Amino acid sequence: MEKKRYAKPQAISREELEKALLSANEELSRANEKLKQQERERREFLRNLSHDLRAPMTALSSTIGLLREKKDMDETERMELLSLMDRRLKNLKSMLDEIFLLGQMDNPEQVLEVETIDAGMLLEEFFYSCEADVKFSERELSLKLPKDFSCMVCVDPQRIVRVLDNLFSNALRYSRAGDLIELSAKEETEKLLISVRDTGVGILPEDLPHVFERSFRADASRTPGDGGHGLGLAIARSIMERHGGTIWCESKPGVGSTFFLELPKAEES
Ligand SMILES: Nc1ncnc2c1ncn2[C@@H]1O[C@H](COP(=O)(O)OP(=O)(O)OP(=O)(O)O)[C@@H](O)[C@H]1O
Ligand SMILES: [Mg+2]
Missing domain, CATH: 3.30.565.10 (Histidine kinase-like ATPase, C-terminal domain)
Incomplete structure (x- = not known):
């Protein structure tokens, strides 16, 4: 039976080993820092999000209240309030679309159509x-x-x-x-x-x-x-x-x- 020949493993010097370890360590701490930064951003985003969603919704509900209560409102004023509500709703929708897209892009399982x-x-x-x-x-x-x-x-x-x-x-x-x-x-x-x-x-x-x-x-x-x-x-x-x-x-x-x-x-x- 033919004997298998294995290449003799190259000895790694202590300095080389230390250098490799140091660079792996640096890479790990960079990745760790990036993760921490992402987590900070995520928390800040959620805080802002609840404010950004609440503000236009509060404005919308007060406009609805105004429309309901002010019985003697003339047609021009009524139309102005309606188009203001329309603008606010469109703005909310575009914000929700952006949040949805951000969620999609964050999800590694969401495949790109390349x-x-x-x-x-x-x-x-x-x-x-x-x-x-x-x-x-x-x-x-x-x-x-x-x-x-x-x-x-x-x-x-x-x-x-x-x-x-x-x-x-x-x-x-x-x-x-x-x-x-x-x-x-x-x-x-x-x-x-x-x-x-x-x-x-x-x-x-x-x-x-x-x-x-x-x-x-x-x-x-x-x-x-x-x-x-x-x-x-x-x-x-x-x-x-x-x-x-x-x-x-x-x-x-x-x-x-x-x-x-x-x-x-x-x-x-
Ligand atoms: N070309 C630019 N010139 C000056 N400032 C900019 C420019 N692009 C972005 N910015 C600044 O960076 C911020 C973030 O931009 P980003 O596109 O993420 O948000 P936005 O334009 O405010 O809102 P959105 O894109 O969600 O409608 C902006 O609010 C603005 O302050
Ligand atoms: Mg923008």
Whole structure:
């Protein structure tokens, strides 16, 4: 019978062992810190959520009371109150939709409907659909893609459009007439880099580390227009993480903000 030959195991030096242990330890404490941060965010989110849900519901019930009690109300006033209720209900619904989506993206069992698609085409389609919506907002829109841009990515297109949608609506909400909103992309060795830049109000340095947290909204007095629910960027972060990608932001108050999305390129078959 032929004797099996085993490779002689390489001896690991004490220093190498210590180095490996140290790096495993560091990785563990980073993961632990991340978990603690997520738990803090979750608790803060639940606290804010009960307030954010209660406030519009209290307002709705007092408007109903007013409609019921004020018998001599004229038609114009009645219609105004009804459309106020309508706006509040729509706002509540959009908030519940966002919470539902956040829950879906948090759930690892919720599968993504991934396809291998050309990011160039997805970005162009998205941009031209926005152009129509943004037409009356007096912002300047720009699409900056390399010539004949094409880059294959393996993504759930609907979810990626949801991320872009939030970045565009933020750029619109936190900018003024005459400001620029620019969508661009470039291919890197193994990744695709997309960016959404605006020349709007920008974000204070102390707020910047928090913008991806659930329910975070910068000081409302600095942000023009109606405030949102503070969930869009948390959803965007979850969607990007589910795709093995990342999202980050650079911003300067009074100059503007750029949000970057990085996605792994699809493996060539
Ligand atoms: N382009 C931007 N310019 C300036 N501030 C921004 C920009 N994008 C986000 N922010 C700040 O980050 C906060 C969080 O953004 P996020 O999209 O999560 O929430 P939102 O827009 O307030 O509400 P939602 O997206 O849920 O409707 C915003 O409230 C705003 O203060
Ligand atoms: Mg938003």
